[in-house]
Amino acid sequence: MDNQSLLSALEEGNLLRIISFFEPSIRKNLRNTPYQERSDLEQEITIKILEKIEKLQLLEVPTFFEFIDCGDG
Amino acid sequence: MDKTELIKRCKSKMNQPIVNNFLKDKKNYALFQKALNNSQDKDNVKKLDDAFRNYYKSVKVLSYISKLIYFYSIDYDKKISSYKNKEVYAPDTESNSNDQQDGQQLLEVYFSSQKDLTFADFQQHQTFLDQIEDEGLYQSLKSLKEIQLRILELIYVHGLNNKEVASALDKSEQTISYNHKTALKKLKSHIS
Numbered sequence: 595m596d597n598q599s600l601l602s603a604l605e606e607g608n609l610l611r612i613i614s615f616f617e618p619s620i621r622k623n624l625r626n627t628p629y630q631e632r633s634d635l636e637q638e639i640t641i642k643i644l645e646k647i648e649k650l651q652l653l654e655v656p657t658f659f660e661f662i663d664c665g666d667g
Numbered sequence: 668m669d670k671t672e673l674i675k676r677c678k679s680k681m682n683q684p685i686v687n688n689f690l691k692d693k694k695n696y697a698l699f700q701k702a703l704n705n706s707q708d709k710d711n712v713k714k715l716d717d718a719f720r721n722y723y724k725s726v727k728v729l730s731y732i733s734k735l736i737y738f739y740s741i742d743y744d745k746k747i748s749s750y751k752n753k754e755v756y757a758p759d760t761e762s763n764s765n766d767q768q769d770g771q772q773l774l775e776v777y778f779s780s781q782k783d784l785t786f787a788d789f790q791q792h793q794t795f796l797d798q799i800e801d802e803g804l805y806q807s808l809k810s811l812k813e814i815q816l817r818i819l820e821l822i823y824v825h826g827l828n829n830k831e832v833a834s835a836l837d838k839s840e841q842t843i844s845y846n847h848k849t850a851l852k853k854l855k856s857h858i859s
Contacts, residue, residue: 597725604728616732623740628747630826635743642739643732650731655724657716658702659670661686664677 604651612647613640670703670712689722795820807857815850818843 603611620639624632674681690696695718702715795816799805808816814836821832829847833840 597729598721600729601721601725616736619733619736623736627740627744628826629823631743631747635740638743639736639739642735646732646735650728653724653727655720655727658699658719659673659712659716661719661723662674662677662680664680 604647607647607651609644609647613643616643674703685723685726688726689719695719695722795824798824803857804854807854810857811850811853812846814838815846815853818847819850822847 600612600615603615620636624635627635680686690699698711698715698718702711705711796805796808799808808819811819817836818832821827821835827835829840829843833843836843
């Protein structure tokens, strides 16, 4: 999956696809955590991501020329 | 306002990594040139703007969630370790006499001895092997030496580190480390 499919999953509200997109990254970050806590942490992270999804869906982004415009003069 | 002039004026923005990476994509670059050459044509500008918005949003979302995962794991680790360091078993003092007796007995178990009770607990416990459900794993664990089995249990079930295992089993840290590695190698060879 690339960035674009992540974005389309976000727009569709396809939570499962978003989570599976980040699964490798989550697993990598679990390695610093004691063995017994890992699945708890994995679950907590997943919940956290789901909580933030609505915020990300509504994220305001600038257009190209709005971004380029540095505003002076 | 003329877009070409805008871009000339705002070189610093043009050099930002997000713009650079966006324009690296040939499709985006073509849109960019079209928009510049016919900036009267609103359609071209709109296409570029849309493509950029998409790109910008996907990058933001990706970095937001990656950072969330990273920092949340760190926070969580800190929370767990501070919890482990601070929380001490506190017996309930206001309970009825029967419970109180139990409580005191428990209290004795927990505080009567300076010695680390983990190992005693380990001996009383049902054995490590009894807890294994997987048949294959059971067989390979059975083929390990007694000490290796104990080390695996102390490390993976009780979460001790090398040093603690060494003091619990009264062996040197090197021995523990060596046996731990050998045990894992043996288990691996059984899998493959």
